[in-house]
Amino acid sequence: MKKIHFTYVQFFLLSFVLIGLMQANGLLAQSSTILGTVQDETDAVLPGVSVTATNLGTNQSRTVISDDEGRYRVSQLSSGTYEVQAELSGFSTGVRRPIVLVLDSQAVVNFSLSIGQITERVVVTGEAPLVETTSAVTANLVDDRQIRDLPLNGRDLVQLALLQEGVVQNTKNLKTQGGNDGIFVSMAGARIHQNAFLLDGTDIRGARGNMPAGAAGSVAGIETIKEFKVITGAFSAEYGQFTGGVITAITKSGTNDLHGSVYEYHRNAALDARNFFDVDPQDPLTRSKVPNFIRNQFGFSLGGPVVKDKTFIFTSLEV
Structure with missing residues (x-):
């Protein structure tokens, strides 16, 4: 019997192909x-x-x-x-x-x-009819304009899912924990760990099944996400393993036109109002000052053609 020998390069190429095949079904949903x-x-x-x-x-x-x-x-x-x-x-x-x-x-x-x-x-x-006649799925789209224009605390786009019917924030977690898990949400009355979060067809939930988040408490930069859909009922078998809801998002891509952005968002205590119920712990009858706070979020995005009509690139960074 002839032995088959794999080099390291062949091994990694084969692994890359197998991983791509594993994600094929999810990508079809995008x-x-x-x-x-x-x-x-x-x-x-x-x-x-x-x-x-x-x-x-x-x-x-x-x-x-x-x-x-x-x-x-x-x-x-x-x-x-x-x-x-x-x-x-x-x-x-x-x-x-x-x-x-x-x-x-x-x-x-x-x-x-x-x-x-x-x-x-x-x-x-003229555009095609906006009424969905080919599917019974209960879903709502959050488009790029809503992501870009609506105010978000910490620029966490998952907060926009709370605007959809059937989605509520769980009081167990009102802030990011450990820089790994985002906010807990309940969808369609299910438990907080029974939801899916897909980015370009890949499940990116945290290790404990929570909504994903980076160190800043958000899944990705606002400039990175093109749009996302919140599905709360009657979704098809392609979204298996989940009994709650599905948040599926796609990232932006380059086009034949070069486009980009550079931005910085600043927030500090001098621009914030004091909470009416904040009091001095040493003297409950005295209202406290605004707590010290400062936040700077800056980044950029850039997209365009590598080879016109054939190959495109998009990159972004937010810190």
Whole structure:
């Protein structure tokens, strides 16, 4: 029998591939889908139509062919703004834009093609319907604008989950413990350790099953997270092992446009008001002064193309 010898490099490469395969199912939950039906002007279905979805930020595209019933499905798309184009010989080309995809969503985009030259383009400007008709999941999206604009104590984005119905903060832990665990939350009436927190498809809860947090008490820098979804009921089997709720987040990515930010957030005792109920422990009838406090949070983010239309990079740091 011939012996098989592995070098250290081969061993680590094989381990990397196996780890990637283990995370494949979780990553599918982070992607979105565009689906619909292609018909002609008489409402007859059109098979064999070439449907292309193009990300307007990266110019990357994916093409599928409609089936015998005129249906098509473009899956595993990252969140962003898309243009969808339907082409068939003997018919004018149909174009729909902008189609905005958010985390783990399905956009229904139907086409009605008219007879004409394929070089003729019929452009329909308008977003896909916002009403979810393809899933019974009880969920709410927290988009990048809410993450960026709403005030957060310590810039911990998990606090935004408390704005969703069915999510409450547990009084057992009102602050970060040990720089490892974030706030305890109860979702859909379940225990605090029965929730999932996924970042780009990977479970990143603490060792004790708590909400994750770094030394600053937050899971990641605000500039790093693009959006996240809070799922509190009727979630599918891809979110197994949890009886409470799911918080699934995705990080930002680079585009063809170079973009970034530099920031610093400052807070100290001079800018804080004294708590009305604070009193001097030595003299309960005397109100105490504002406790000494100072906090500086600063960082940067930068994203852009490495190779235009092909490879992109995004990096951020917050301390």
